[in-house]
Amino acid sequence: MTWDAINNVRYSVYAIPTSVSKANAQSNSSSGIKSDYLLDVTYTNSYTLPSNKATGYYYAICVLDRYGNEYAPRYSDENSKPSEKVSLISPVGGSVVKSPATFKWSSASGATYTLQISQRSDMSTVDIELENLTTNSKSVDLSQFGESATIYWRIICTQTGKEPTPSDIATIKTAEYEPISGLTLTAPANGNMVSDIATITFKWTAISGASYKVEFATDNTFRQPVLSKTTTRNSIVVNMSEFDYNETYYWRVTATKSGYKETTTSTWSFQTPKRTPAPKTSLISPKNGATLAGAFEFVFKDVAADNYTLEVANSNSFATKVLTLSTGWTKDNGTIKYTVSESDLARGSYYWRITTSKQGCVDTESDAWQFNLDIAGGEAGYNVQKDKATYNPVDKLELENLWFRSINSEFNNLPENTEWSFNRSFCVIDNIIYISGRIANETETECYISRYNAKTGEFISNLTLPSNVQVKYLPCNDVMKDNAGNLLVSNISLNIASNPLIIHKIDKFTGEAVQVASCSDNAGGRVDHCAVYGDVNSGNFYVFAGLSKSRNVVRWTFKNGICTDVASSYLAKLQPSGSDLGISVRVFPQSEDLVYVNSSFCNPTLYRFSTGEVIGSFDKNNSLAPLAEYANGCTFFNYGNKEYFVYPNNPVWMDESDGEYYGGPYDFAITEVGSKQNSRPWQDTKLCKIRYQNDLGRNK
Structure with missing residues (x-):
């Protein structure tokens, strides 16, 4: 047997019984042909078969480099005639194509085709491969490459009894995405006041295959957003509680669709219903600037509101509230009262206010008054002791120790005459x-x-x-x-x-x-x-x-x-x-x-x-x-x-x-x-x- 010579390599020679297929001749434990069929290794591009291997076998030759790497075999029963090389028709020559794009090439008798598309000019990696095509054209979705991308394609032609033959490689470019057309807001009408009901329905034209982001803001530049929602439908229902009454809001919709530019509608506005303020109450006690000791009452004027909400905070911005209550009130001769227990608030300086609510009205806040709480509880001389350990935040949550009390005498922070031997729960x-x-x-x-x-x-x-x-x-x-x-x-x-x-x-x-x-x-x-x-x-x-x-x-x-x-x-x-x-x-x-x-x-x-x-x-x-x-x-x-x-x-x-x-x-x-x-x-x-x-x- 003789074969083409390659410089500076050896060759491994295999004889495989004709009853064994190429697939079954492969090793299960490693790549390549089973060692059972190895005849010899030679340094020349020829080999004389032994008499007992001259018939009933087909043969394989593998390149074996000096590092011991064995390469893919060529078989003696291969048909060395190449298939016809087809010509690429379109798109070619740097054409700009939209997705999906139709690829066309010349036909060959009795052939099947493999269409390969790659982002590499040498086709070393293939991003799309469509095999066993029987016609000389194919429509392909190119959205995975995005817009303005340079890509390459070729056709591998395979005819019966012949070796596959690749075509030349053509260069093309995906088109820049176009904006989505037909996207417009439809309801509520631009500039209209919405009805005073529990929910508002916002609608826009439907775009097949699109998803939407709906944005709301108090200004038409959307620098002050108040709400954002996503959906695949062409409408959303928003609770009126998301908005304030007596206000103008702006809204817009942005559509996203594969193969198109993200597109945003023009901005529309709507007005929330006009409502009069709920009656404003007057604070009575604790007085502004008062200092209190022990339990006390919040007292304010009864103005026939449907509900009253007490807010107590550490600052007059009420950004961090330490107490919020809307139940538990008692009425007394034209006033509303709420009693604070020993545990509701610790020592410190506080601000308080009352928000009134009434059906059909906008909630109204009272003035804010400040007070000081000097004593909470009944333990003279008590000083808070805190754990000295620090705790690392986890998932943006942080643990803080407020206090501890211990029976160990070194801390000296238990009440006098405390006996813990029989305290079980x-x-x-x-x-x-x-x-x-x-x-x-x-x-x-x-x-x-x-x-x-x-x-x-x-x-x-x-x-x-x-x-x-x-x-x-x-x-x-x-x-x-x-x-x-x-x-x-x-x-x-x-x-x-x-x-x-x-x-x-x-x-x-x-x-x-x-x-x-x-x-x-x-x-x-x-x-x-x-x-x-x-x-x-x-x-x-x-x-x-x-x-x-x-x-x-x-x-x-x-x-x-x-x-x-x-x-x-x-x-x-x-x-x-x-x-x-x-x-x-x-x-x-x-x-x-x-x-x-x-x-x-x-x-x-x-x-x-x-x-x-x-x-x-x-x-x-x-x-x-x-x-x-x-x-x-x-x-x-x-x-x-x-x-x-x-x-x-x-x-x-x-x-x-x-x-x-x-x-x-x-x-x-x-x-x-x-x-x-x-x-x-x-x-x-x-x-x-x-x-x-x-x-x-x-x-x-």
């Missing part, structure tokens, strides 16, 4: 912290609730609870709130078969206690903490509790104040593992059937009560899981239309076998809750950790 209602407490670990012992200002940490007062809360085994162990914000306390029960779980509703100001639930179960079990879902005032609610050293959560159903059903749920799986929940089980109901559970052995996990199945757990995002268990308790809050989940991340615990404390330093994790329930709250990344830099009370 707390909850927050209307920015007041309520901490449960008892004097001793006895049934018949005095019980109380301590109140603190949640914004400043300042002690307000103790509520001494009446003797009817003194129930077995240990009273006033848990303090909680129901969905209506009622303050509740409950006891520890060592065995709910013989020692019911008793829940009392507590008056937040007097401490008066009224029993609202008695919960028992013949199956027994210890309960340290419980939770109420619903409103105890209505008599219709649920009580949930986890049983220590088991895998059971119990639910009591109350109708009209009477327990009508007791149900138990066996939890299918514990996260991260374990055979039981351990002690101090906490349950956080999200509905009558969805509950979060955590305990000394179990990380927060979302269960379906009716089946015991896991709905969400840290198994879905183990990187967010706490560093250790032994941390009961978690909570949720909403901010910026997102829900966040707070849970202990690195807890401190006491080993019951030796009485020593382990773990820490104590910190918390805040995580954004996933939007899908089956991934709550373990979908997104950890927001931040709250860690007390000075190790506030590791052993306590």
